[in-house]
Amino acid sequence: MEKDPFKEYLKEAEPDKAGKSYVWSTAIGLQAVDGLKPSKYLIDTAIQNIEGKITMKEAQSLIDSYYGEKPVHFSDEERIEEADKVSSRIAGILSETAFSFSPNEYISIHRKLFRGIYKHAGKIRDYNITKKEWVLDGATVMYGSASELRETLEYDFSQERDFSYKGLSMDEIIHHLAVFVSRLWQIHIFGEGNTRTTAVFFIKYLGTLGFSVTNDIFAENAWYFRNALVRANYTNLQKGIHETTEYLEAFLRNLLLNEKNELHNRNLHISGLLNEEKVDIGDSKVDIENEKVDIQETKVDIESVLSEKGSDFSVKTTVHIHRLFKKFGFDEVFGRSAVMELLELKGSGASKLLSNLVQADIIEPVSGHGKGKYKFKM
Secondary structure, eight states: OOSOTTHHHHTOSSHHHHHHHHHHHHHHHGGGGGTOOOOHHHHHHHHHHHTTSSOHHHHHHHHHHHHHHSOOOSHHHHHHHHHHHHHHHHHHHHHOOOOOOSHHHHHHHHHHHHTTTOTTTTOOOOSOOOOOOGGGTTOOOOOOOGGGHHHHHHHHHHHHHHOOOTTOOHHHHHHHHHHHHHHHHHHOOSSSOHHHHHHHHHHHHHHHTTOOOOSSHHHHHHHHHHHHHHHTTOOBGGGTBOOOOHHHHHHHHHHHHOOOOOOOGGGGOTTOTTOGGGTOOHHHHHHHHHHHHHHHHHHHHHHHHHHHHTOOOOHHHHHHHHHHHHHHTTTOOEEHHHHHHHHTOOHHHHHHHHHHHHHTTSEEEESSSOTTEEEEOO
């Protein structure tokens, strides 16, 4: 997508408009993984929904009616219809709070996204596949074997369900999430639509872990996300290429921690020949590197605090601590209302979090700034 038409709404003070803008920009951005672009009609319809003129269901009905009345003559038009319908369906799913971490939910999302578009919507493929990848110079990932797809899917879900994030640092959490989503995607359980289904499922799952995914990372970097999944599942020992989650982790750090890692598809290409721009950036490179050092030092500070205190926080609480620290650091003072706004918690939830962090010796009360103010302890 050349320009996100919903960018201005993401900055809206009204949470409802910003939230709707996020789901639409993500939904449309994800079409890029298959080289699809939505129509102007879809974008105009989405804006009506964002502005509160129509509901999400009404927006979806308008899209369905539009293509029900409009005969499709060319394959290009069929692809635009796919982009529009799937975008509206992704936006609908991301707007819902309902979610179940299960293979059936994963399959159900594919069925909802692609019904009437693919004959195999919601069906596990019964044939083996290969796909030539640009990022691999035309080579393919070894996808799951058709004879074992259901078993492999259920195994990966059971492994994740039994995994404990308790006591892990944020670096360890990010790494594990990268491994999980890359393995889920590698199965490629469907004939088409695997990346979009995996992305939607993953965003919903992240919400259950306490991550508030409300930025434009998916909207602007969906193709990078897919290429990072490819690199996480490709090894060629003869050429000295090993599967790596480093690119996926950079993406996730931007998505979940609002870091500013550079996400360039050329850096993922196995030839390494497309990294030319890295060589000659002069003084600006020094500035970028210095900035990276500062960010890294900040990250080490909060990780060392959590490690030193030895508190056994849940993933959700760990995420909350990182978001609070990123916003306020060691120097700024904050209270319950700021916590409620930043983390989208109710008053009781914010109070409980603050109380737990005080007891864990992570934050401390401060005086001279009004009642109920805190700051992080060095």
